[in-house]
Amino acid sequence: MLRLNDIFEIIKSYHPQADFDLIQKAYVYSAKVHAGQTRKSGEPYLSHPMAVAKILAELRLDEASICTGLLHDTVEDTLATQEEIEQLFGKDIALLVDGVTKLSQVKFKSTEEKLAENFRKMLVAMSKDIRVLLVKLADRLHNMRTLQYMRPEKQELIAEETLEIYAPLANRLGMGWIKTELEDLSFKYLRPADYQDLKEKVGKTWHERNRFIEEVLEDLRKALTDAEMTGYDVSGRPKHLWSIYRKMVDKNMNFEDIHDLIAFRVSVGTISQCYEALGAIHTLWRPVPGKFKDYIAMPKPNGYRSLHTTLIGPKGERVEIQIRTFDMHQVAESGIAAHWKYKEHGGQPVEVNEVADKGFVWLRQLMNWQQELRDPNEFLDSVKVDLFSEEVYVFTPRGDVIELPRGATVLDFAFAIHSNVGMHCISARVNNQIAPLRQVLESGDTCEVITQKNQQPNRSWLEFVKTSRARTRIRSHLRQQERKRSEELGRELLEKEFRRYGTTLQKWLKEEHLVEFLKHDGLASLGYGKTDAKTLVQKVLPKELLKSQVGEAPKSRFGQIIDRLSGKNYSGITVEGVEQVLVHYARCCMPVKGDPVIGFVTRGRGMTIHRRNCPRILELDAERRIEVNWDEGSTLRRPVFIKITTDDREGMLAEISSVFSKMNVNISEANCRTYGDGHAVNTFKCGIADLSQLKHIFRALEAIKGVYSVERARSILS
Numbered sequence: 001m002l003r004l005n006d007i008f009e010i011i012k013s014y015h016p017q018a019d020f021d022l023i024q025k026a027y028v029y030s031a032k033v034h035a036g037q038t039r040k041s042g043e044p045y046l047s048h049p050m051a052v053a054k055i056l057a058e059l060r061l062d063e064a065s066i067c068t069g070l071l072h073d074t075v076e077d078t079l080a081t082q083e084e085i086e087q088l089f090g091k092d093i094a095l096l097v098d099g100v101t102k103l104s105q106v107k108f109k110s111t112e113e114k115l116a117e118n119f120r121k122m123l124v125a126m127s128k129d130i131r132v133l134l135v136k137l138a139d140r141l142h143n144m145r146t147l148q149y150m151r152p153e154k155q156e157l158i159a160e161e162t163l164e165i166y167a168p169l170a171n172r173l174g175m176g177w178i179k180t181e182l183e184d185l186s187f188k189y190l191r192p193a194d195y196q197d198l199k200e201k202v203g204k205t206w207h208e209r210n211r212f213i214e215e216v217l218e219d220l221r222k223a224l225t226d227a228e229m230t231g232y233d234v235s236g237r238p239k240h241l242w243s244i245y246r247k248m249v250d251k252n253m254n255f256e257d258i259h260d261l262i263a264f265r266v267s268v269g270t271i272s273q274c275y276e277a278l279g280a281i282h283t284l285w286r287p288v289p290g291k292f293k294d295y296i297a298m299p300k301p302n303g304y305r306s307l308h309t310t311l312i313g314p315k316g317e318r319v320e321i322q323i324r325t326f327d328m329h330q331v332a333e334s335g336i337a338a339h340w341k342y343k344e345h346g347g348q349p350v351e352v353n354e355v356a357d358k359g360f361v362w363l364r365q366l367m368n369w370q371q372e373l374r375d376p377n378e379f380l381d382s383v384k385v386d387l388f389s390e391e392v393y394v395f396t397p398r399g400d401v402i403e404l405p406r407g408a409t410v411l412d413f414a415f416a417i418h419s420n421v422g423m424h425c426i427s428a429r430v431n432n433q434i435a436p437l438r439q440v441l442e443s444g445d446t447c448e449v450i451t452q453k454n455q456q457p458n459r460s461w462l463e464f465v466k467t468s469r470a471r472t473r474i475r476s477h478l479r480q481q482e483r484k485r486s487e488e489l490g491r492e493l494l495e496k497e498f499r500r501y502g503t504t505l506q507k508w509l510k511e512e513h514l515v516e517f518l519k520h521d522g523l524a525s526l527g528y529g530k531t532d533a534k535t536l537v538q539k540v541l542p543k544e545l546l547k548s549q550v551g552e553a554p555k556s557r558f559g560q561i562i563d564r565l566s567g568k569n570y571s572g573i574t575v576e577g578v579e580q581v582l583v584h585y586a587r588c589c590m591p592v593k594g595d596p597v598i599g600f601v602t603r604g605r606g607m608t609i610h611r612r613n614c615p616r617i618l619e620l621d622a623e624r625r626i627e628v629n630w631d632e633g634s635t636l637r638r639p640v641f642i643k644i645t646t647d648d649r650e651g652m653l654a655e656i657s658s659v660f661s662k663m664n665v666n667i668s669e670a671n672c673r674t675y676g677d678g679h680a681v682n683t684f685k686c687g688i689a690d691l692s693q694l695k696h697i698f699r700a701l702e703a704i705k706g707v708y709s710v711e712r713a714r715s716i717l718s
């Protein structure tokens with residue numbers, strides 16, 4: 001069995017100053033809590049965390065990662081608790097162990113490609129710290145290496161998950177050897193017959209191929225030496241089985257037809273030597289047109305850099321060669337882990353702008369940090385995963401994953417589950433704590449929606465939903481509600497009109513005009529004020545009856561509103577030339593004379609005046625929109641909230657109030673708050689006559705020394 005000392009030896013080779021006591025402590029603790037447990041292989045359970053720690057050491061990771069490798073199954077599988085781990089090993093390691101534990105609780109269910117991609121993203125987003133992901137990959141690698149002890153059904157499931165999820169993740173992180181090994185191990189369990197067959201074929205031609213490799217390498221060395229190059233390294237080895245198999249399947253080829261089974265590699269010191277070597281090799285053999293790829297000038301999204309070329313070799317065979325620097329090679333093999341460099345060991349830092357690619361910004365940042373920070377631990381602290389920042393991944397209580405845009409709330413989540421759940425959602429339990437509808441969700445949250453039968457969407461919901469799905473459903477529900485109310489109102493108006501002629505709506509329901517009218521949403525259009533009851537009734541009733549009118553002729557829908565409301569109060573607004581309409585002013589935007597405005601007919605409440613740039617009007621029914629104007633002659637004062645951000649200094653309030661009084665403005669409410677950081681926010685409710693007065697006040701306030709900003713606010717609290 002693997003001994004702790006073996007792991008120490010590896011760590012010493014790259015990080016001699018590591019905290020070996022801490023690692024030893026993690027080892028002892030893991031041995032204690034796993035005591036008595038065995039693996040399916042019959043080995044003591046401890047052999048697994050040990051093997052994981054060794055892989056992490058081979059990746060040259062820091063002591064926290066290695067401790068996490070030793071402890072990664074303790075919280076999940078033993079009596080150990082998160083609190084205990086934190087007490088013994090500190091917050092950093094406790095968080096890493098918690099991250100790995102959380103990842104293992106997520107089960108991948110579908111092999112559908114899009115879902116697999118989501119799942120990968122979610123794992124990354126959940127990991128928060130890249131080391132969590134690296135420990136998880138090491139864990140998976142060792143489980144794959146010992147997969148033969150599992151039941152066959154289990155083997156297939158795990159292998160599938162590895163191929164769909166973990167190998168691409170390793171690739172994404174640029175960890176070539178882990179990706180390769182995971183793929184071949186998955187291949188072995190997923191298509192055992194093909195795997196064995198291919199392995200045998202590759203094995204049979206081994207001798208022949210070895211001779212071929214030696215020949216090619218000999219020629220390469222000679223060409224490079226002739227070109228007066230030194231310090232290079234050449235190698236050739238068979239490609240991994242899965243990649244050969246993929247090629248056979250994708251190109252529908254037999255094994256015998258595949259010639260580039262071997263990957264030749266030339267490693268050199270600098271980038272300019274890469275191109276020099278390329279020149280030398282292209283003189284040696286004829287390159288195959290269209291096969292040259294410059295991944296140094298155009299790195300792959302995962303940071304991979306190399307020159308690739310294919311040539312017609314000594315026996316007319318195709319020879320594929322990769323040319324790269326030693327640094328590039330390290331990155332290609334261990335990817336992100338290659339950037340953990342330890343100061344005491346030196347090593348040339350990778351040139352930042354060479355590795356970085358647009359899609360790989362986080363890696364660039366990694367390396368920038370690495371150069372700026374002296375202490376490797378400090379460097380690790382700043383390594384946070386930000387690969388897929390535009391989405392969050394939230395769990396249902398059953399463990400399904402819901403993808404939402406960043407900023408999405410509990411309500412979005414509810415609508416994502418099902419429209420009916422969204423409609424009746426009243427709150428939720430997020431990670432077992434009661435949360436309001438507007439709470440923003442984060443990756444890794446578990447959300448359980450709480451519904452109530454009589455709950456209904458309301459307009460304020462639109463303020464905090466982020467997904468168009470939720471928005472559309474809420475809007476359409478609100479429209480339906482509004483329509484229902486309009487129909488009720490329309491019926492009421494119509495019944496009233498019939499009564500004025502001493503008859504009832506009920507009696508005339510079969511009359512053809514009325515039948516036709518009702519068929520075409522007549523009631524709603526009456527309610528909205530688009531048609532009027534009087535005209536309709538005149539068409540329906542016979543002339544004799546019309547003469548026997550009992551009450552006074554009602555006005556149009558508009559007239560009704562205006563009648564009902566006008567003459568009682570002076571509003572400052574004119575509508576289509578009608579003066580003195582009673583309106584009320586929207587609280588959301590607090591219009592003042594001079595602001596461009598628009599009116600909305602509100603059932604039973606007359607008209608509401610909004611500013612034209614008020615975001616709320618987009619939510620209102622366009623059908624109810626009415627052009628309105630300010631009454632030029634009006635001297636009505638309107639309340640406005642003015643928010644002033646200032647220095648928190650003595651005498652400031654006095655100066656502000658003196659501006660108000662000089663301008664002859666009344667303040668009816670004030671809210672003044674100071675913040676610890678030396679600034680204060682003062683909000684005043686004042687009576688303002690018009691926009692030009694408001695502008696004057698703004699200018700005077702802005703002129704006060706120590707005033708940062710003056711703006712209109714929605715309420716005294718803002």
Ligand code: MN
Pocket residue numbers: 048072073139
């Ligand atoms: Mn494990």
